[in-house]
Amino acid sequence: xxxxxxxxxxxxxxxxxxxxxxxxxxxxxxxxxxxxxxxxxxxxxxxxxxxxxxxxxxxxxxxxxxxxxxxxxxxxxxxxxxxxxxxxxxxxxxxxxxxxxxxx
Numbered sequence: 001x002x003x004x005x006x007x008x009x010x011x012x013x014x015x016x017x018x019x020x021x022x023x024x025x026x027x028x029x030x031x032x033x034x035x036x037x038x039x040x041x042x043x044x045x046x047x048x049x050x051x052x053x054x055x056x057x058x059x060x061x062x063x064x065x066x067x068x069x070x071x072x073x074x075x076x077x078x079x080x081x082x083x084x085x086x087x088x089x090x091x092x093x094x095x096x097x098x099x100x101x102x103x104x
Contacts, residue, residue, distance in 0.1 A: 004025045005026045006028075006029065006079065007029070007081050008079065008080050008082070008095055010033060014028075015029055029067060029068055031064055039054060
């Protein structure tokens, strides 16, 4: 059964707690923190390409973003409810970018 609304938070503990309050029209998933990162070697920032960044996703990130993308198919709404700080904003940005790329 696909939930009508998908909510993404950072931690599985938050997902479990919030899911208890929202009801069956919502499914709360965790990103488990950052889903993408800059490679550890030189070349992560591309000055000749308007300072674009070369992001990489590890297997853990791929798994969690894949689960989010699968859940969003058929859902009415996706709510990115990460923490209101720079880290949370970055996580939401990465999840949204990967989700948009997967839809194309």
